[in-house]
Amino acid sequence: MAKVEMTVNGKTVSGEVEGRTLLSDFIRGGLQLTGTHVGCDTSQCGACVVHVNGQAVKSCTMFAAEAEGAEVTTIEGIGGNDGSLSTVQQAFQDYHGLQCGFCTPGMVMSATALLKDNPKPTEAEIREYLEGNICRCTGYHNIVKAIMAASGQDVGAIAAE
């Protein structure tokens, strides 16, 4: 067991971890931040995406020890401190971009990272970026639409109901 310390959602946290403990397990089990979900065991589904030092990362692909000293943001830290939703979160609600909600934290974290790098992505760019996030409920229609809307694009004309 080794001690690991990092900043998660603006707070300094620490814990004892095994060398094999994944960052996703540390976030869920150690920190009890259960918004980060685990939907597979081959780093394919993207339900566990968090931001590490500003980059979108599948937290099941990192050991907790590798995040020593890092700035980590999870779904719990993406909205306002007053409980308000971020632009991306709000767009997901407005455009029905989620159903069962299980993939949603990863989707929101990926979409947020995308818009930081590419503030006005095309439909094709969004779909390509989301390759690593699987959703089984929405057929992606309203997820893509929500992300376009969050980037300020007029979706009424693009995505037929």
Added chain:
Amino acid sequence: MPKDHGIGASSKRREDVRFLTGTGNYTDDINVHGQLYVHFLRSDVAHGRINKVDTAAASEMPGVVRVFTGADFEGVGSIPCGWQVTDRFGEVMQEPPHPVLAQGKVRHVGDPIAAVVAESLSQARDAAEAIEFDIDELPAVVDMKEALKDGAPKVHDDLKNNLCYDWGFVEENREAVDKAIKEAAHVTTLELVNNRLVANPMEPRVAVGDYNRANDESTLYTTSQNPHVIRLLMGAFVLGIPEHKLRVIAPDVGGGFGTKIFHYAEEAFCTFAARQLARPVKWTSTRSEAFMSDAHGRDHVTKIELALDKDNNFTALRTDTYANMGAYLSTFAPSVPTWLHGTLMAGNYKTPLIYVNVKAVFTNTVPVDAYRGAGRPEATFQLERVVDKAARELGVDPIALRRQNFISEFPYATPVAVEYDTGDYTATMDKLEEIADIAGFAARRKESEAKGKLRGLGVNCYIEACGIAPSNLVGQLGARAGLYESATVRVNATGSISVMTGSHSHGQGHETAFPQVVAEMLGIPEDQIDIVHGDTARTPMGMGTYGSRSLAVGGSAMVRATEKIINKAKKIASHLMEASEADIELKDGQFTVAGTDKSVAWGDVTLAAYVPHNYPLEDIEPGLEETAFYDPSNFTYPSGAYACEVELDPDTGKVTVERFSAADDFGNIINPMIVSGQVHGGIAQGVGQALMENCVYDENGQLLSASYMDYAMPRADDVPFYSVDHSCVTPCTHNPLGVKGCGEAGAIGSPPAVINAVVDALQSGGHDVTHIDMPASPSRVWAAMNG
């Protein structure tokens, strides 16, 4: 103007806020104080005789509390099957036992051999590697037709053979159908495979068993679509725990698609082990475990023949299907290829004679059961493929051939024993032609061809039976349960309301849509109403959510309970206003006396019910809470027409879906936004089945597609924006809301549209291809083009 509240409004989903902020409460988020973790050691061979399972070394490993094997479950019940099919000779199906942990033999890859319970999950996993077991591998049966041959290895030694049942429907039609096909002007024959799929809700299954020794109460937290069904099956048939000592909670559930209907061994194990050890026991499935332990879907092999007269009227239909049951009978498995499939073979057409034969077969594979659509996609795929093939053989327009044979008068009694109450198939096809811009297809094909691509258009119809189901009818058909639904409407003193429903929401948005109905009926704001679901201790006995039944059956129960509330509230209001009860009207949350200016508000009446100082106590009880159980009198019959346009790269065989349009008739609609979302998701699953997804076993029963590295899930860049429409409405005539259900339509209607389009594209390129099996992967398409 679209409505902004009540029935017909696209109210934004209230459940979204917790899901978007990471504050949902999924089963794996639940940790009970002092809990232990279980890891299952699963068979890595498809078929084998267990000689020895030695747990001594594993039991001594750090943190291990106990190691269980099949021997620990002697005297414990078998995982039950909920449906008994009677075959065409009047015999009941062969029904093997299904132990919680394997006893004597393992019968599929993933069959649990032992379970290690330890203080931590990693300790349990480490210890499982120290279990010494000796299993003699036996020859496995994987292919259904091979499994039925004389001398084939038997999956269950105590059964006569691997045939679960040989079902004929309608058996009395058999000879007449044979004769009609023999005498037909034209017969189109098609042999096809409906590929095995894995449902893959994004949340893997989880079970947490807890036990309170002081009062002998067990609690199971589980990822279920129907907690009461789990309580019934596990309590009564497996563990012998009476209902009042067993609570089942299914909190936020991350998708179901059918595979979370069923009672699984892991649920029984965690409940059992928690009682044995007097400590909570938690199991969280990995995705790899899910592939080898969640019930799979589809897996039919079918030959279908459609007979037509000289004027292209359908005269008869005959279909022979082999349906894979897997190694054990999952909860509703026997009903899927029979009553949920055979009864839909008329489709949208007035074919007068139909005969369906289904042979259900045991194999050394994971059990197969309902997956989104459950039997109806299999019926729709074969019917809509054979109709399309017939049109191409006869040189007629596939849409025109369909229109010519549409059922046009309702109610319509099909030759396969169901009665469609309403529908307008011409209207949905008209709507489809409009939204899909069928007229513009030729120009789009030219554009594709200019780029060196082939382009195909596929169109089809579908009908489904939802709102499962009239209990007395399904009882005759072999169901071992009733299929009613329940609701309790609890009005609080200040007028707010909790609705306890037996339906379960795992993505469908009940917490938003159900209050829209009650708010409309009472004329009060939606935010005054909350929905309670997913907990047997907090809701009346209900059968849960599957078969697109929540609104049609659960919503109807809620309407009936709300009607009782209104009747009682009117009595109270008449007393308060000293008026005749017959003159009381309720509108916009106000009770008024007709023809006067007297009124009392909703909140005044509800307060009077709980503070009955001025109250007709001699006539009615205080309080305002009502329960209703609703048993439907018929199925509902959503229908529609779908169109898919694909582009096909002749150099690689890669097919891309360029356009997808769906025109559905779901009857009345409560929340159009949610309905569209349901259709979108269903289409993606159907496109996935048609082009990408395939659950593959090798000849030894090894599961080759056991992770997302090998099982191709549709991703965002595999699908286009869809065009969906549900403005064609023929309300259901036999439920109070006139609703039909929309959850499965997308997955039912889309696979044939995709394959019809692929065949159209190939034929447009001069390839003599009349069928391609799903998934139409690049390698299969390329092979079809290049012989």
